[in-house]
Amino acid sequence: MGIKESAIMQFGKQAEAYAKGNIFVDVVHLSEVVKRSGVEKNHRVLDIATGAGFLALEFAKKADVSIGCDLTRNMLLKAREKERSLGLKNTGFLLSDVESLPFPDESFDIVSCRFAFHHFPNPEKALLEMRRVCRGTLVLVDGVSSEYVEKSLFHNSIEKMRDPSHVRIYALSEIEDMFNVAGADITDITHWEIPQDFEEWMTRAGTDKGQTEMIESMMLESIDGDRTGLWVKLENGRLGFAYDTIILIAQVRR
Numbered sequence: 143m144g145i146k147e148s149a150i151m152q153f154g155k156q157a158e159a160y161a162k163g164n165i166f167v168d169v170v171h172l173s174e175v176v177k178r179s180g181v182e183k184n185h186r187v188l189d190i191a192t193g194a195g196f197l198a199l200e201f202a203k204k205a206d207v208s209i210g211c212d213l214t215r216n217m218l219l220k221a222r223e224k225e226r227s228l229g230l231k232n233t234g235f236l237l238s239d240v241e242s243l244p245f246p247d248e249s250f251d252i253v254s255c256r257f258a259f260h261h262f263p264n265p266e267k268a269l270l271e272m273r274r275v276c277r278g279t280l281v282l283v284d285g286v287s288s289e290y291v292e293k294s295l296f297h298n299s300i301e302k303m304r305d306p307s308h309v310r311i312y313a314l315s316e317i318e319d320m321f322n323v324a325g326a327d328i329t330d331i332t333h334w335e336i337p338q339d340f341e342e343w344m345t346r347a348g349t350d351k352g353q354t355e356m357i358e359s360m361m362l363e364s365i366d367g368d369r370t371g372l373w374v375k376l377e378n379g380r381l382g383f384a385y386d387t388i389i390l391i392a393q394v395r396r
Contacts, residue, residue, distance in 0.1 A: 171334065172200040175256065178332060178389055179281050181205050185251040190240045190272060191258030195221025195233075197283075201254070202233045209250075211238035240268045248277035256283040257387075260301070260311045269324040273394050280326050282390040285336075287311040288371030296360075297370040303357055305347045314388065326392040333388055340381035 175197060181187060185205045189198040192210030194217055202208035210233070212218050221235045238244055240255075241264060253276040255268075262268045272280055287294040287310075294313055301308045312320075314331070321328055340361065344354045358381060364370045372383040 175283055175389055176200050178391055179252050181252055187252045188250040189254045191255055193217045197256045202230050208233050210235045241271055243271050243275050245275045247274055249275045251278040254281035259284040261307055261309055263309055266320055269320055273324050273326055276394050280392045285311050285385040285387050286314045289313045293371040300357055303353055304349050321392050325395045328392045330391040331388055336385045336387050338383050
């Protein structure tokens with residue numbers, strides 16, 4: 143099974159859990175992303191790999207048009223449910239692959255991607271396609287891995303065990319290089335620490351008991367020396383850690 147097929151299966155199966163996940167529904171974080179994007183009333187916005195549509199719906203409060211696209215039908219159903227409940231008229235959701243977006247060149251003022259970049263099998267190709275349909279600002283929100291290779295490899299091995307659709311969480315320097323090659327100039331990067339409870343994190347992915355126990359053991363062993371770069375800790379019997387996430391803003395070169 144390919145990465146894209148794995149992602150469709152994973153997010154289709156866990157659409158309800160992801161639609162309620164603490165990272166995805168954080169209103170403060172969503173509003174901060176929209177604020178830093180510089181969105182204006184006359185802007186057209188595209189949110190790729192939109193999932194349950196949280197960022198696309200947040201953009202709709204400020205923009206003229208806000209479109210969300212995703213590979214997973216079940217996630218889009220969640221987005222449309224929320225769209226109807228909010229009574230929004232300037233939004234739309236469609237099934238689409240980020241590597242082949244069904245829009246002409248320079249169709250949108252802002253193109254965003256939130257917490258999905260690490261699932262893309264061809265991130266460089268995805269970035270080029272995002273840039274193609276954008277006439278202004280690219281917004282990337284995702285976790286970043288350690289700049290230390292050993293820590294990054296250990297971190298990503300755990301992520302892959304938890305979720306087979308995971309490809310790789312990149313170090314910030316790697317993301318910066320990809321944006322440069324894609325023809326986009328980074329103008330702002332904001333770091334945002336997002337704490338995670340281990341049990342909730344595993345439940346959201348639907349990881350089976352055997353894998354969960356193995357990952358828990360690996361994370362406990364990683365505490366000494368912060369071997370994952372995730373600041374794993376055990377407090378009051380609860381295992382937790384923190385993602386270093388970024389809100390990255392870039393302007394496309396023309």
